[in-house]
Every structure is written in structure tokens, then in C-alpha cells.
Amino acid sequence: MTSTVVVTDSGADLPESIIDELDICIVPLEILAYGQNQKDGVGLSVEQLFRTLKKESQDISVREPDIGDFLEVYQSLSNKYKNIISIHGNTTFNNVAKKATGAKEALSETKVSTIETQLFSLGLGSLVMEIAKMAKSSNKKTKLVSYANNLKNDMLTYFLIEGSDTINAKLNKQLEKENDDVANTIYIIMIKSGKVEVVDCFKNRPKALEGLSKLAQSRFLNTAKYKVAISYGDCLNDALKLRESLEGGQEYHELILSQVGAATGAHLGPKALGITTYPV
Numbered sequence: 563m564t565s566t567v568v569v570t571d572s573g574a575d576l577p578e579s580i581i582d583e584l585d586i587c588i589v590p591l592e593i594l595a596y597g598q599n600q601k602d603g604v605g606l607s608v609e610q611l612f613r614t615l616k617k618e619s620q621d622i623s624v625r626e627p628d629i630g631d632f633l634e635v636y637q638s639l640s641n642k643y644k645n646i647i648s649i650h651g652n653t654t655f656n657n658v659a660k661k662a663t664g665a666k667e668a669l670s671e672t673k674v675s676t677i678e679t680q681l682f683s684l685g686l687g688s689l690v691m692e693i694a695k696m697a698k699s700s701n702k703k704t705k706l707v708s709y710a711n712n713l714k715n716d717m718l719t720y721f722l723i724e725g726s727d728t729i730n731a732k733l734n735k736q737l738e739k740e741n742d743d744v745a746n747t748i749y750i751i752m753i754k755s756g757k758v759e760v761v762d763c764f765k766n767r768p769k770a771l772e773g774l775s776k777l778a779q780s781r782f783l784n785t786a787k788y789k790v791a792i793s794y795g796d797c798l799n800d801a802l803k804l805r806e807s808l809e810g811g812q813e814y815h816e817l818i819l820s821q822v823g824a825a826t827g828a829h830l831g832p833k834a835l836g837i838t839t840y841p842v
Contacts (some may be wrong), residue, residue: 565701568640568694569648572602575793577820584694589635591656591825592625593732594669599625608761608824612832624825625656640673645703649677649684649710653756654733655829675703677710680756683826684791684818685719685838691818713840716827719753720761720780721836722774733758733829738760750774771800771835775807778837781817787815787842793822796832804837815842 569575569587581588590601593611600606601626611622632648639646648666658838659678666674681689693710700706725737725744736751737744738757748770750761761777765769783790790808794801801819808814822834 565643565646566647566703566706567643568690568697569635569639569646569662570686570690571650572823573656573683573825574690575683575820575822575826576687576691576739576820579623580818582687584691586690586694586696586778587635587639589627589631589658590659591627591823593624593824593828594623595621595828596801606824608795608827611664611824611827622828624656624828626656626661629661629664632662633669636665636669636674638823644701645706646675647677647697647706647710648674649679649686649690651756652678653680653682654736654758655682656825666804675707677707677714679714680753681714681717682719682722682753683721683822683836684793684820685717685753685839686817687738687793687820688789688791688838688840689714689717693760717838719836719838720774720777721751721753721830721834722770723749723751723830724767724833725749735758739772750777752757765834766835767800771803772807774777774835774837775804778839779808781839782841789801789816789842790814791818791820791838793820793834793836794835795822795827795830797835800833802805804835 563603570590572590590604592599593602593606621675648662650662652659663676666676693706725747748764748767752761762773
């Protein structure tokens, strides 16, 4: 029996190559669109979502997996693995961690350890990736859980979003507190303690992109190396520009570039561009 498997949800926005390489188990979120529920990345791709949003306004919402979904996953994995570490977020956008913990308690399964984070998108994904890498060489669950709980506090995620794109009601209310011209404003937001904080506002996307790059680099001025994860919607060229701007500055140890999934895309819109940084 293999030692440890790491579970997360599709909101982690990890690329398929990393999911496959590290044998990470993904529980999909559900997207309510077109009058029906569709599983993120299964029944609905982010490309399909963005094409629809460009054509017409849609009433789209994101729903966490049910406790029953997690029960099914944990029961299946418990036949193959000695330990299951399930890592999820509790943020403005969703509280998947609560459902995962509920499933663990209902199952009374000592193999399962759930870790609640206040991370979003590739912030969550980067943490999951690091623990899955570590699990390949360590069979001590307590060590893995302890490392995850320490590392999650060192991770910081910024997102550049366009006010005209956002369809998340909670987020829109937060943006409206900053100014009354949401539709014509580009925001840099920070996910801190699971909540959205507006860091800066712009009327010009190139300036906003420059601001995002400076924020990411300034955090680690006194750190020799750091890791970077860039997540993007329907704006790959901007993601590549952001990566290029980092290459001209301080050296980073590793970089992930990944398109967001349909769940993150539904919250933040097609032009969302995020960056997560954490020290090595």
C-alpha cells in the first residue's frame, strides 16, 4: 500500500502536468451555468466559460463539493493509501475546507487529515504542490501536516482584475467601497486571511501590470530565493509579460504558469491575472 496521497479541489488551479506527476487527487467544484450544474474542468472548461461571458451576461455561481463527494473520494483512496492529506481553502469565494472536514468527521477515518487554509487559486495550488512533493520522500504524516500549516502562513497572492469582468457579488461590494466607477477600474487585490483587500486601483492595464510586478518583487527584497506561481484567465500574453518582468529583477527559484479553472474564472473574470509568492 502506497504511503500518502494529497487531495485538493479544482479551485487550486494546478496544471494537469503537476497533478499527474505528483498523483494529486482533485475534487471538482460545481459551476451553476446555463441553468444546470456542471463540474469544473469536467462538464465545463474555463475556455467555454470565457467564450460565453464574452457573448452575453450570465447568471453564474460556484458551489463547493458536497460532504458526500468527499466521503466517496476518501473511501476510495483509503483502500490504496495509508494516509490522506486533504488541503482546501476557506475564503471570501468558498469554504471547501468545511465540507472536507465534515466528511472526515462523518467517516471517522483516522487516515484522513484535513488542512484548512485561507489561500486561493495558485496560492492553494502551490501549497498542495509542495506537500505532494514532500510526500514522495516522507511517510510521516505529522511532519507533512506540520510543514503545510507553517508554509501556508508564508504564501501571499495578488490578483489583477477588471471591475467590468467580476460577477461575484461579495467581491463587487468590496470593490464598490473603493470607488463608484467599478466598471472602468482595474484593481489589484490581495487575498489576506481569506478575505479580499484592495491594494491599488488603475485606469490603465499596463500600469496595473507594472504595479503587480513591483508588489510581487518587493516582498522578497531581503530573501535570496523565492518561488512564484502565475495564474491567468484569457490573458496569456499578460502572464508572459509578468514573467518577463520578474526575470529582469531578483532571481527566483521556480515558476509555475497555469491558466485558472472555471471556478476562479467565474469569480474574477476573463482578464484576471494572479501571482503567488513564497520563500524557499
